[in-house]
Amino acid sequence: MAFTKVNDISLHYSDDGPTDGPALVFANSLGTDLHLWDPILPHLPEGLRIIRYDKRGHGQSEVPPPPYSMGALVSDAEALLDHLNIRDCVFVGLSVGGMIGQGLAVKRLDQVRALVLSNTAAKIGTKELWQTRIDAVRAGGIASIADAVLDRWFSRDFLASPELGTWREMLISQSDEGYIGCSAAIAGTDFYTPTSGLRLPLLGIAGSEDGATPPDLVRETVDLVPGSEFQLMRRAGHLPCVEQPEAYAKHLMGFLRQIGHI
Template identity: 70%
Template sequence: MPFVEIGSIRLHYLDEGPPDGPPVVFANSLGTDLHLWDAILPLLPAGLRIIRYDKRGHGRSDCPPAPYSMGTLVRDAECLLDHLKVRDCVFVGLSIGGMIAQGLAVKRLDQIRAMVLSNTAAKIGQPAMWDERIAAVQAGRIEALADSICERWFSRAFRDSGQYLPWRRMLASQPAEGYIGCSAAISGTDFYTPTSGLRLPTLGIAGTEDGSTPPDLVRETVELIRGSKFRLIRRAGHLPCVEQPTEYARLLTEFLHDTGHK
């Protein structure tokens, strides 16, 4: 399996498609691994170079002791793209992945030519909320929060169908230390000012049933960037690429065409 050494840790990644294809980089949400994107990839245009990775503390990447900072998570992504010699990618970030996208765009515009901010914000929640969540995970591991998290992640219809269960298992299988570390990174992040200075093609995506980053919060962040576009996916929660993969892939494909990234 492909890994890259970044400082004292190894990040797990997948680099698929033609090496000279237009690069699209995916960064997933808190509590998920790079398989979050599996359903949409076959629906995207042929010829893309698709890069996915497990952020530190998730999936097959190393899990150093918590807490982590957002600057560290941004640097991980930066070092991975440098290792893979990626320039001018479209960076698709969901939730904490969208925060990483914002931080990386501020730092390395040579790496990112356009970005998708999916179910994310410049600031997510308040420190007290994250402190409570961290304490709950420390006391009972992620399993203690799994049901309440899935209520925010997925629409009622998706939960009632039982289709959410593999994703609940993915969530509960993540290292508690990694979840705590990334929660601390989100808690300490406020990108309103730096994101408002960005000038690159940006698509915002929100789900109507998202209990973690409601549509108005996503829209508020996307509108900080002049010329950005905002799209709403109905009957979807915090992970619309899981609940509505066809619509998600359609919006992403449209954005790739609009930005000439094909």
């Protein structure tokens, strides 16, 4: 684990594997940190350069005062990849991480050769929905909305499993200010037009029981890019990399092989 200064904030990241290996960059969802991807790591082949990071306001990264803009979140990712001298990566973004991936691909095609858009969309929710969420966190902290968030995140089976507690702890350990800041960034984002102009290999992944970004919403965004692929993971929710890590990694590796990344 390491830190670097980007855009006047300290960003926490991990950079694992050979520096000359094919780069795979992971960006996680609202209310999670880079450990969201821990379950799939044992299922990835050796030789990849795997970059994970905590977006601003999350994990061990700095928490600047909210609100944040999507442009700032994209710029943070861009600066981190420049710092690491990453070009031609496959960018895997889940939820707000997928929005960051869309924005980065539009801005820096030299950095991103292919996208995996997981449980995300060009536009998620409405400004009113996000303002209600922001107001709730301001009033009672993330803990006050945790149960409702977990219901959207996970399938019925996983909600009844003992593993749920680990992910609840991750959620409520995040900064209230960081959660509010990134919620504001999502609220202000509509990437339908820029994403529809992308021409690059793209895999979309959705969970059949996703209460945050339902499959039809994910598919609508994926279909904006000609030649894209779509995978529906059944009996999985908003975080299929947690619920079905082996199957998730299999979809990911199949895509990487198909595009010649590995």
